[in-house]
Amino acid sequence: MLIAYEWLNEYFHEDLPPPHEVADTLTMHAYEVEEIYKKGEYTLLDIDVLPNRAADSLSHRGVAREVSTLLKLDMEDTYPKPDxxxxxxxxxxxxxxxxxxxxxxxxxxxxxxxxxxxxxxxxxxxxxxxxxxxxxxxxxxxxxxxxxxxxxxxxxxxxxxxxxxxxxxxxxxxxxxxxxxxxxxxxxxxxxxxxxxxxxxxxxxxxxxxxxxxxxxxxxxxxxxxxxxxxxxxxxxxxxxxxxxxxxxxxxxxxxxxxxxxxxxxxxxxxxxxxxxxxxxxxxxxxxxSQKANEYVTGVSVRRVNDLLGTDISTEEATRILERCWCAVTEVAPNEAVANAAADYVGAEYELGASVRFDAPEVFDCSSLVAYIFAHHGGLSIPRMTVDQYVYGAPVDVDAKQPGDVVFANTGEGDIHYESKEYMPGTEVPEGVDHCGIYLGDGQVIHTNTDAKVVIDQLDESSQFT
The missing domain is CATH 3.50.40.10 (Phenylalanyl-trna Synthetase, Chain B, domain 3)
Structure with missing residues (x-):
């Protein structure tokens, strides 16, 4: 893809470094600049944008946002509206x-x-x-x-x-x-x-x-x-x-x-x-x-970032980097945030197969409720299906459960799943699961019940968990 350096420069409040320095920065951190050459009044950067970045980078705005993030330069990212x-x-x-x-x-x-x-x-x-x-x-x-x-x-x-x-x-x-x-x-x-x-x-x-x-x-x-x-x-x-x-x-x-x-x-x-x-x-x-998707929130732990990249980025620096990428950032303690927010969804309707992106937060099934609350309030993207959530999570002894933990059940009715479907296909779950909810503390669990609503029940009294 061709990018005109002079057009790129128009997005910034101060002049960019010379073209070769911009090209070196992009090549080292984002995508390879294969060639720099003049055409008329313009200096062109021929950039190899790979498929994993094509969704946001096939434009001058997209490359400008990348340059802004990498060089820590303020960028003008507002656009005119007509009269x-x-x-x-x-x-x-x-x-x-x-x-x-x-x-x-x-x-x-x-x-x-x-x-x-x-x-x-x-x-x-x-x-x-x-x-x-x-x-x-x-x-x-x-x-x-x-x-x-x-x-x-x-x-x-x-x-x-x-x-x-x-x-x-x-x-x-x-x-x-x-x-x-x-x-x-x-x-x-x-x-x-x-x-x-x-x-x-x-x-x-x-x-x-x-x-x-x-x-x-x-x-x-x-x-x-x-x-x-x-x-x-x-x-x-x-x-x-x-x-x-x-x-x-x-x-x-x-x-x-x-x-x-x-x-x-x-x-x-x-x-x-x-x-x-x-x-x-x-x-x-x-x-x-055709069907409007709801806003989707997600998150990442700084520890996981450092494990993947081999870096030692602080929470403060990670926040600054994400904000330079135009992300609104909130630091949360996932389990606490999940447990505190869950009660807001009491009374929502139940529908089997309800979509996290298109139906929530008005309509849920048990696992979409869990996935939605963890994404929007805990900053964690977890699998969508109950059995995949079960395989994804780490087991906790029932006497050690904490607010924000996910609890699972085999109700003995309906479609019991005995292996992971999407997260780790084929991974066996011998005990079988078909229902889940979020533990809130004081013996309470929020889940979707047989009356087709999101409710809070006593865990040891709910027919779906006992």
Whole structure:
């Protein structure tokens, strides 16, 4: 991946060290810089970003965050928002729907009174240095945002979309044999299940990979539908391979970029189109999810970090490092924090198989309750399933149990597990387990009971533990 040193420098309040020093730092601590060379006004760093870092590093912002952390430099990580026109409401012009669970998130916004022309010199030079051919100020803005943030974005000519306002825009799976001519002029026959963004009559875009000619931006474009989405990475990868269509957008999506990026990227794109194309920006952003994930909290012990790295980092230094990575850090004593917070979840509903990411904290089963509380309050990511939690933990004598310990049971009913499923598959559990809870002290346990609720019971009186 090519990174322009001068563009990277724009993220910082003070000048970066010379390019070769930045390259040496990145190579020693993050990813290998394979080459440094000049192209026009720009010094380019050719960086080999491996798959384990591609989700957060395929952009100038991502590399800037890494440089900020490694060199302990303050970085500007805020982005412009447009001045919106309160008389333009995107929802009056666009009816957005998601019809596939492989679409994590979709955002759309209407932009009017666009003046399509050549981009300014700075944007053209940046794009050319990084291997992108400038097209016009709107299309160039979409490429600029992707290179800046790592989030692919797209712009559709609103007046080329089928139907009357509000026009139906659906993100769905393709029907076998559907065709689309992409922006490079090539026709592609789609396989069933490939993701497309479509109007009521036709696919407009091979989702996450390449836009279609039937809605492209040209000199006659006056109204635009801006589009920023998040897709399942496997779905994008398999479609890209099947169509033999490799793109910069597809590369980023197939490396699992965060579904938290679209809102920021939409506002940044809107501001850029407003600044360079004189556009009026719709007041609202249509924002849809197939299923919205809850915020996830996790943690790590400094002792474990030092064991893995062979270092002697203090808790204070570990906190500073994480904060330089834009993490909100709280130091906790896991068992105490778990025991103190657990009662907050009394009364939550029970559903077998409830998801930690999508259903909690409103709905739990016994093991998702334990996993959620340990992650959110104890800073520990533990396995999701009861039998895997049992194998993961260290045994404690029943008379030595402490608040925050997990207690397990074989109720003799239902689906008893006798071996680990996901954590250490095949590891035997001869006694079998199917239920768990968190010990709170004073003989009390919090768990999900047979009345389909999260409750606190006396451990020695609960039918599920005795």
């Amino acid at each position: 919106v026109d309160t008389e333009i409401t995107s929802g009056e012009y666009i009816n957005l729907s998601i019809q596939s669970d492989n679409v994590r998130r979709a955002t759309k916004r209407l932009v009017t009174d666009v003046s399509v022309e050549e981009s300014n010199e700075e944007i053209r030079k940046k794009l050319q240095a990084l291997g992108h051919q400038p097209i016009n100020n709107v299309v160039d803005a979409t490429n600029y945002i992707m290179l800046a943030t790592g989030q692919p974005v797209h712009a559709f000519d609103y007046d080329k979309l089928a139907g009357d306002a509000p026009k139906d825009i659906v993100i769905r799976e393709a029907k076998a044999g559907e065709t689309i001519t992409t922006l490079d002029g090539k026709e592609h026959t789609l396989q069933e299940g490939m993701l497309v963004i479509a109007d009521e009559k036709k696919p407009l875009d091979i989702a996450g990979i390449k836009g279609g000619m039937n809605s492209h931006i040209d000199e006659d474009t006056e109204r635009i539908m801006l589009s920023v989405c998040s897709f399942d990475p496997t779905k994008i990868r398999t479609a890209s391979q099947a169509l033999n269509l490799r793109t910069d957008a597809g590369k980023r999506f197939e490396n699992d970029i965060s579904p938290e990026l679209p809102k920021m990227a939409m506002n940044y794109l809107s501001a850029l189109v407003q600044e360079h194309a004189g556009a009026n920006i719709g007041a609202d952003i249509l924002d849809a999810y």
